[in-house]
Amino acid sequence: MLPIRISISTKLRETAVTAVLFVALLCLASLCLSGTAQAQDDDYEFGVLFDAPGVSETYYNCIACHSEKIVAQQGQTREGWVYLLEWMVEEQGMPVIEEPDYSIIIDYLSTHYNTDRPNFPKR
Numbered sequence: 416m417l418p419i420r421i422s423i424s425t426k427l428r429e430t431a432v433t434a435v436l437f438v439a440l441l442c443l444a445s446l447c448l449s450g451t452a453q454a455q456d457d458d459y460e461f462g463v464l465f466d467a468p469g470v471s472e473t474y475y476n477c478i479a480c481h482s483e484k485i486v487a488q489q490g491q492t493r494e495g496w497v498y499l500l501e502w503m504v505e506e507q508g509m510p511v512i513e514e515p516d517y518s519i520i521i522d523y524l525s526t527h528y529n530t531d532r533p534n535f536p537k538r
């Protein structure tokens with residue numbers, strides 16, 4: 416009787432140790448991964464703006480007068496953004512943005528900052 420009980424509990428202990436080691440490894444791995452993500456965040460130039468094609472055109476044309484956060488907190492349809500940029504030119508003195516930048520920016524904004532605000536609040 417006794418030897419069998421010992422062998423079962425030894426087996427259990429081995430399983431437990433393996434499980435603990437496995438969890439510890441997982442924790443270490445996720446620490447490393449989040450460390451890498453952090454390093455990338457520090458290199459990111461475009462503030463809170465969503466990382467996608469058009470982000471640099473948008474960022475550099477729009478932060479001349481205000482934070483990019485004012486852009487990121489808006490959700491507009493494509494027409495809404497067109498209207499807002501007209502308003503920015505007519506009422507706020509923004510220089511007219513020439514093509515192809517204008518279309519790139521409108522595409523970027525209406526994709527990533529539409530009325531469902533897929534990237535709000537991001538970062």
Ligand code: HEC
Pocket residue numbers: 473476477478479480481485486489499500503507508509510520
């Ligand atoms: C020439 C300066 C200037 C530039 C360049 C500029 N803006 Fe603005 N923007 C303003 C000013 C000034 C306000 C604040 C107006 C107010 O609240 O009275 C503003 C406000 C805003 C707002 C908030 C509107 C609201 O309803 O509160 C958004 C969104 C915005 N800008 C988007 C942009 C985007 C996108 C760009 C780049 C394409 C841009 N702006 C570039 C001057 C500028």
